[in-house]
Amino acid sequence: MKKTVVVIGGGYGGIRAIEHLKDRDDLEIVLLDRHPYHYLQPEIYDFIANKSEISDVTIDLFSLCEGFGESVKFFKRDVLDIDVKEKVVITDIDNFKYDYLIISAGARTNFNTNIEGLKECTHGVKSLKRALEFKQKFESAIYRKLEAEGGVCTEKFNIVIGGAGISGVEIAAEMAYYSREFYRNGAFNCDNINVYLISSQKTVLPGLDKYLIEKSTKRLLSLGVKIITNKKISKVEQNAVYFNDGTSID
Numbered sequence: 001m002k003k004t005v006v007v008i009g010g011g012y013g014g015i016r017a018i019e020h021l022k023d024r025d026d027l028e029i030v031l032l033d034r035h036p037y038h039y040l041q042p043e044i045y046d047f048i049a050n051k052s053e054i055s056d057v058t059i060d061l062f063s064l065c066e067g068f069g070e071s072v073k074f075f076k077r078d079v080l081d082i083d084v085k086e087k088v089v090i091t092d093i094d095n096f097k098y099d100y101l102i103i104s105a106g107a108r109t110n111f112n113t114n115i116e117g118l119k120e121c122t123h124g125v126k127s128l129k130r131a132l133e134f135k136q137k138f139e140s141a142i143y144r145k146l147e148a149e150g151g152v153c154t155e156k157f158n159i160v161i162g163g164a165g166i167s168g169v170e171i172a173a174e175m176a177y178y179s180r181e182f183y184r185n186g187a188f189n190c191d192n193i194n195v196y197l198i199s200s201q202k203t204v205l206p207g208l209d210k211y212l213i214e215k216s217t218k219r220l221l222s223l224g225v226k227i228i229t230n231k232k233i234s235k236v237e238q239n240a241v242y243f244n245d246g247t248s249i250d
């Protein structure tokens with residue numbers, strides 16, 4: 001009799017595990033995910049910068065599992081609990097018995113609780129929903145700015161990216177590039193969107209190779225990104241970021 005493997009989470013971890021197991025004829029594989037899609041997290045910067053669409057950052061898990069063959073079934077379920085003694089996964093709809101369980105449910109952003117307002121007043125891209133909300137808010141803000149300015153160019157538009165590791169650098173570059181292209185294509189004259197990239201260290205990409213740091217810094221500056229180093233964010237409000245040295249950006 002075949003054994004059942006239940007996989008919780010259709011991210012990179014879960015899918016890779018299924019790829020390894022799918023040809024075993026002694027196994028039946030059940031994939032559970034609360035979303036019907038695999039989310040391509042590393043591609044999200046292009047999506048935010050309007051270089052790609054939702055269909056470019058998602059893969060339908062039903063089709064993906066169908067492609068793996070008959071031994072793999074996908075169910076859109078929110079996993080609520082696991083009864084390890086009885087070997088049962090409890091979901092929002094029904095329960096799944098397993099012989100083997102793979103938990104590949106990913107991670108959640110750990111909003112640093114020492115920074116007041118961080119969770120309430122910032123955007124994240126860890127989930128597709130939050131990335132989409134950010135993109136929509138960004139575009140609405142650009143539209144409001146265009147409507148309000150009428151050639152006077154007084155509307156402030158500052159985007160602050162906290163953290164200059166790989167993700168921060170990538171998103172800063174994409175947003176700066178997007179802004180530049182937006183103004184170039186539309187021939188709008190109020191080209192005053194500022195992208196700030198904050199590093200608490202001496203450079204961007206701290207800890208990486210010196211060559212990479214120098215090359216990335218040069219590219220960021222050429223895109224107009226304003227790099228701020230040696231500062232730590234201490235507080236965030238809806239329209240302002242405060243630093244440990246008493247300065248702020250609004």
Ligand SMILES: Cc1cc2nc3c(=O)[nH]c(=O)nc-3n(C[C@H](O)[C@H](O)[C@H](O)COP(=O)(O)OP(=O)(O)OC[C@H]3O[C@@H](n4cnc5c(N)ncnc54)[C@H](O)[C@@H]3O)c2cc1C
Pocket residue numbers: 008009010011012013014032033034035037038039041042043044045077078079080104105106107125126167
């Ligand atoms: C913006 C961004 C860019 C990145 N760029 C890179 C990169 O360039 N290179 C790189 O190597 N890594 C990159 N990463 C990291 C990489 O995306 C993660 O390491 C990877 O996604 C982790 O895979 P995972 O399978 O563990 O989790 P995830 O991909 O997060 O998948 C977890 C899955 O579990 C599901 N799930 C969670 N809880 C439940 C539940 N209770 N019930 C049902 N389903 C559940 C979720 O819906 C999700 O589909 C990036 C991450 C981000 C956010």
